[in-house]
Amino acid sequence: MEDRFAIMTGNEACVRGAVVAGMNFFAGYPITPATEIAEIASALLPKKDGKFMQMEDEIASIAAVIGASFAGAKAMTATSGPGISLMQENLGFAIIAEVPIVIVDVMRQGPCQGVATAPAQGDFMQTKWGTHGDHPVIALAPASVGEVYVETIRAFNLAEKYRTPVHILSDAMLAHMSERVRIPEAKEYEIVNRKTPTCAKNDYKPYQDDGTGVPPMAKFGDGYKWYVSGIIHDETGFPVTNEPEQIGLQIRRLLSKVENNRGDIEKYEEYRTEDAEILLSAVGMVSRSAKAAIDQARNEGIRVGLLRPITLWPFPERRLAELAGQVRTIVTCEMNEGQLFHMVRESAGGTNVRRVTQNNGKIISAQKILTTIRELQTND
Amino acid sequence: MTERTERKEHIFDKYLRQDKLPHIWCPGCGNGTVVNALLHAIDKTGLEQDKIVLVAGIGCSSRANGYMNFCGMHTNHGRALAYATGVKMHNPELKVIVLTGDGDCTSIGGNHFIHACRRNIDITTVVFNNANYGMTGGQYSPTTPVNARTKTSVYGNIEPNFDICSLAATSGATYVARSTIANATMMVSQFEKALNHRGFSVVEAICDCPTLFGRINKLGDAVAMLADKKTRFITAAQAKNMTPDELSGKIITGEFVNRTNLPEYTEQYDVLIKNAKEEE
Ligand SMILES: Cc1ncc(C[n+]2csc(CCOP(=O)(O)OP(=O)(O)O)c2C)c(N)n1
Ligand code: SF4
Numbered sequence: 001m002e003d004r005f006a007i008m009t010g011n012e013a014c015v016r017g018a019v020v021a022g023m024n025f026f027a028g029y030p031i032t033p034a035t036e037i038a039e040i041a042s043a044l045l046p047k048k049d050g051k052f053m054q055m056e057d058e059i060a061s062i063a064a065v066i067g068a069s070f071a072g073a074k075a076m077t078a079t080s081g082p083g084i085s086l087m088q089e090n091l092g093f094a095i096i097a098e099v100p101i102v103i104v105d106v107m108r109q110g111p112c113q114g115v116a117t118a119p120a121q122g123d124f125m126q127t128k129w130g131t132h133g134d135h136p137v138i139a140l141a142p143a144s145v146g147e148v149y150v151e152t153i154r155a156f157n158l159a160e161k162y163r164t165p166v167h168i169l170s171d172a173m174l175a176h177m178s179e180r181v182r183i184p185e186a187k188e189y190e191i192v193n194r195k196t197p198t199c200a201k202n203d204y205k206p207y208q209d210d211g212t213g214v215p216p217m218a219k220f221g222d223g224y225k226w227y228v229s230g231i232i233h234d235e236t237g238f239p240v241t242n243e244p245e246q247i248g249l250q251i252r253r254l255l256s257k258v259e260n261n262r263g264d265i266e267k268y269e270e271y272r273t274e275d276a277e278i279l280l281s282a283v284g285m286v287s288r289s290a291k292a293a294i295d296q297a298r299n300e301g302i303r304v305g306l307l308r309p310i311t312l313w314p315f316p317e318r319r320l321a322e323l324a325g326q327v328r329t330i331v332t333c334e335m336n337e338g339q340l341f342h343m344v345r346e347s348a349g350g351t352n353v354r355r356v357t358q359n360n361g362k363i364i365s366a367q368k369i370l371t372t373i374r375e376l377q378t379n380d
Numbered sequence: 381m382t383e384r385t386e387r388k389e390h391i392f393d394k395y396l397r398q399d400k401l402p403h404i405w406c407p408g409c410g411n412g413t414v415v416n417a418l419l420h421a422i423d424k425t426g427l428e429q430d431k432i433v434l435v436a437g438i439g440c441s442s443r444a445n446g447y448m449n450f451c452g453m454h455t456n457h458g459r460a461l462a463y464a465t466g467v468k469m470h471n472p473e474l475k476v477i478v479l480t481g482d483g484d485c486t487s488i489g490g491n492h493f494i495h496a497c498r499r500n501i502d503i504t505t506v507v508f509n510n511a512n513y514g515m516t517g518g519q520y521s522p523t524t525p526v527n528a529r530t531k532t533s534v535y536g537n538i539e540p541n542f543d544i545c546s547l548a549a550t551s552g553a554t555y556v557a558r559s560t561i562a563n564a565t566m567m568v569s570q571f572e573k574a575l576n577h578r579g580f581s582v583v584e585a586i587c588d589c590p591t592l593f594g595r596i597n598k599l600g601d602a603v604a605m606l607a608d609k610k611t612r613f614i615t616a617a618q619a620k621n622m623t624p625d626e627l628s629g630k631i632i633t634g635e636f637v638n639r640t641n642l643p644e645y646t647e648q649y650d651v652l653i654k655n656a657k658e659e660e
Contacts, residue, residue, distance in 0.1 A: 024470075025466070025469065027466065046652055046657070047656050047657055051469050053465070053466075053469060055465075055495075056462075056492065059459065059462065059492075060459070060462035060491075060492055063455070063456075063462030063492075064462055064466035064469065065466060066466060067435070067465060067468075067469075068467065068470040069466075070466075070467055071433075071470035071474065073466075073470040075466070089456055089459075090456055092456075093455055093456055097453070220433045220451045220467060220471065220474060221431055221451070221471055225429070225430065225449055226451060227452040227454070228452075229446065229454035230438075230454055230455055238446060239446075
């Protein structure tokens with residue numbers, strides 16, 4: 001069979017990928033540059049017996065998405081800066097109640113209202129630490145429209161598999177630009193559905209580890225009468241505020257769901273790293289400028305490569321540490337003040353880490369990165 | 381030897397999670413009466429236990445669903461209705477009930493409340509109105525009467541209060557009623573009607589927080605507060621012929637809205653799906 005191609009924007013690819021993954025509920029509130037995701041979902045979902053709701057705000061949007069997931073839905077919401085900030089409290093509920101949902105954050109220039117139409121990468125750390133308390137995080141950061149499509153499918157799969165919210169980090173440019181996308185055939189991806197309980201109706205403990213670290217999840221209405229509190233709970237879902245041992249145990253298991261499965265969750269791309277002496281690290285759209293800079297630098301005889309985390313969280317620490325042992329210098333390229341830089345420095349051992357940052361709503365150019373590479377070549 | 385007669389199954393055996401008792405509420409707290417009334421109403425409706433979902437926010441009253449043997453979610457402060465909306469939308473066959481306090485519902489959750497009313501989605505909302513924030517130790521809420529004292533209105537409350545039923549009615553709820561724990565029979569029948577109603581229903585259950593609101597306002601113990609309520613509740617019909625002076629201090633109970641002819645949200649969505657499929 002011949003490959004199928006289509007031209008679409010990043011936001012459209014996100015919805016199309018989500019539908020392929022089985023999304024049947026979407027709730028959101030309009031915000032640039034994520035709005036088209038809601039618009040397209042509102043048009044597509046009803047045709048497939050799915051449902052779309054425009055809620056009164058982003059707080060309600062993520063809440064409705066969580067509620068729908070409890071009833072068995074594959075549910076998603078999409079927003080940007082101000083909206084993602086509003087979602088943080090309920091995101092915590094999704095984490096602690098272990099609810100599979102997908103949250104798309106189409107990053108725009110911050111802080112506050114920032115610049116609605118300008119791309120940015122200021123939400124890396126908010127994705128990781130935004131909701132209070134320590135918690136597991138999965139965040140995927142695609143770099144092309146085609147990758148938005150497949151990573152959205154993967155986001156749903158990871159959410160279902162690990163019973164946890166999964167973020168997709170897009171940005172204003174990726175969201176609105178059109179690219180030719182190869183539509184993968186069904187046999188190229190798997191569709192994961194959450195594990196459901198098989199025990200007797202009265203024996204179900206919704207937060208009991210079945211040995212995999214991820215308890216099976218019943219859906220409301222299927223005969224398992226279960227309850228969950230957003231307060232730290234034991235394996236029955238009921239609060240355990242006076243038992244430090246239980247509290248510690250439950251938080252450990254939450255964190256271990258991601259920590260113990262890094263091999264399955266982590267995904268990254270390497271570009272021309274085999275013999276690299278300088279390593280660039282960049283996420284999302286900026287990696288495209290980084291690749292162009294690498295090609296040019298190599299023409300000039302400078303051996304540069306790229307490590308691009310596709311899974312931003314959990315960060316591919318181990319691979320970065322290995323490459324840090326090989327190269328002389330690592331340079332993060334990012335559209336913020338150095339959120340990736342701090343992460344990379346943590347895993348880089350003694351290797352020198354520099355940063356190329358740009359925080360003005362424009363994608364960093366290949367030229368700017370190249371200039372830094374040349375400086376490093378002559379000075380280091 | 382006399383044979384012991386088998387004890388008949390009480391509805392509490394069926395509907396309360398016995399293993400989660402005793403509850404955390406203070407002696408004399410009004411919340412128990414509301415739960416009791418709700419369980420009796422649920423029993424009367426004959427609704428299938430497995431198909432009922434209780435969603436609560438945060439507060440003393442929002443702990444109620446932990447003691448009740450149904451599917452339940454204890455969510456975030458003020459957000460129960462938004463969570464419940466998602467549950468109901470994905471599976472309209474579920475009977476979704478929201479348990480919320482006056483602060484939870486009309487302060488931090490006020491926006492969700494008016495929008496849920498407006499959509500007329502088939503959810504029953506039980507507002508436990510004890511006129512203060514119990515859980516955090518008795519601060520004033522949007523329903524604390526003017527001049528009443530609370531931990532954050534020690535010189536008397538100067539903020540005019542919400543009338544929850546009027547708020548619900550003007551926002552579009554299609555069943556709206558109020559009763560007090562001093563008349564639990566009325567409360568049971570309102571809950572029953574609300575549960576059988578197709579659309580967004582609100583029952584404001586006026587209850588007491590003797591520990592905080594009662595003590596700081598010198599209203600006596602739980603029994604005294606209950607006795608006082610008995611003298612103050614009147615029906616909507618009685619209220620009609622009373623002057624504002626006569627009405628002062630009275631609690632008007634009864635049904636304020638009961639409209640059965642308006643479209644319900646999830647049913648409307650089914651029509652939307654049908655239309656979407658027909659359109660090319
Ligand atoms: C976002 C947030 N703000 C504040 C609180 C603290 N808090 C917990 S319960 C509560 C008030 C509860 O009052 P009400 O809803 O009237 O219920 P009651 O306890 O009186 O039954 C507050 C302010 C919280 N948990 N979350
Ligand atoms: S503080 Fe008030 S509302 Fe809370 S349990 Fe005690 S009496 Fe009830």
